[in-house]
Amino acid sequence: MTISSELERLHSEGQDDIYELVSYVKSNGESQVTARENSSRALGIKPYSTQTETAFLTTLNHALDNVLNTNRRCIVQHEVSIAHVFDGNTEYSDLFYSGRFDFVVYEQEYKGTDIPILAIELDGKEHQENDIVMQRDARKNEICRRHGFELIRVENSYARRYNYIKDILIQYFKSVKSY
Structure with missing residues (x-):
C-alpha cells in the first residue's frame, strides 16, 4: 500500500x-x-530513554545500594527482553519474545552469572486508560506469575521519590527473606 x-x-x-x-x-x-523507523512503546520498541526513566534508574540504584547493606550485590539493567529473563514460555509467545521489562534487578553471583530476581515497570496514564496497554500489562503480569517472578509496578509520578522506592525494595527483600 x-x-x-x-x-x-x-x-x-x-x-x-x-x-x-x-x-x-x-x-x-x-x-x-x-x-521512519517504528518507535512505539505499544510495539515494545523504544529508541531512547525518557527523563523519567533515567531519573528512576538513578533513584533505584541509590535505594538499592542503601537497602542492601550486606554482602549481597545487585545490578539493574534497563530495557530487558522478557525472553532473556525466563528459560521458556508456553503462552503469550508474541509478548514473550517481543516484550521488555523497563528494569530488571539482577543478583551478581561470584561465578560471573547474574540471576534476575525482580522486574520493575514504570507506568504512566496509558497503563490505566489504554485497553491495548492494559491487556499487554495483564499478559506480562501473567507471564511473571507463572514463572514465580516478582513484577512491581510503579507510577511515573513516583519515579523520583527515593523513600517510596526504598520502601518498595525493603518490602520485597523482606518478603523473600534474603534481606
Missing part, C-alpha cells in the same frame, strides 16, 4: 488540512515522504 492510497483511504469528506497540503505539494512540486 502506498502513502497516497493510505491518505485517500483515511481522507474523509469535508475539510482535511493534511490532505489538502499533500495534494498541493503533489501538484506544485516534488513529494517524497521519508520512511
Whole structure:
C-alpha cells in the first residue's frame, strides 16, 4: 500500500488540512515522504530513554545500594527482553519474545552469572486508560506469575521519590527473606 492510497483511504469528506497540503505539494512540486523507523512503546520498541526513566534508574540504584547493606550485590539493567529473563514460555509467545521489562534487578553471583530476581515497570496514564496497554500489562503480569517472578509496578509520578522506592525494595527483600 502506498502513502497516497493510505491518505485517500483515511481522507474523509469535508475539510482535511493534511490532505489538502499533500495534494498541493503533489501538484506544485516534488513529494517524497521519508520512511521512519517504528518507535512505539505499544510495539515494545523504544529508541531512547525518557527523563523519567533515567531519573528512576538513578533513584533505584541509590535505594538499592542503601537497602542492601550486606554482602549481597545487585545490578539493574534497563530495557530487558522478557525472553532473556525466563528459560521458556508456553503462552503469550508474541509478548514473550517481543516484550521488555523497563528494569530488571539482577543478583551478581561470584561465578560471573547474574540471576534476575525482580522486574520493575514504570507506568504512566496509558497503563490505566489504554485497553491495548492494559491487556499487554495483564499478559506480562501473567507471564511473571507463572514463572514465580516478582513484577512491581510503579507510577511515573513516583519515579523520583527515593523513600517510596526504598520502601518498595525493603518490602520485597523482606518478603523473600534474603534481606
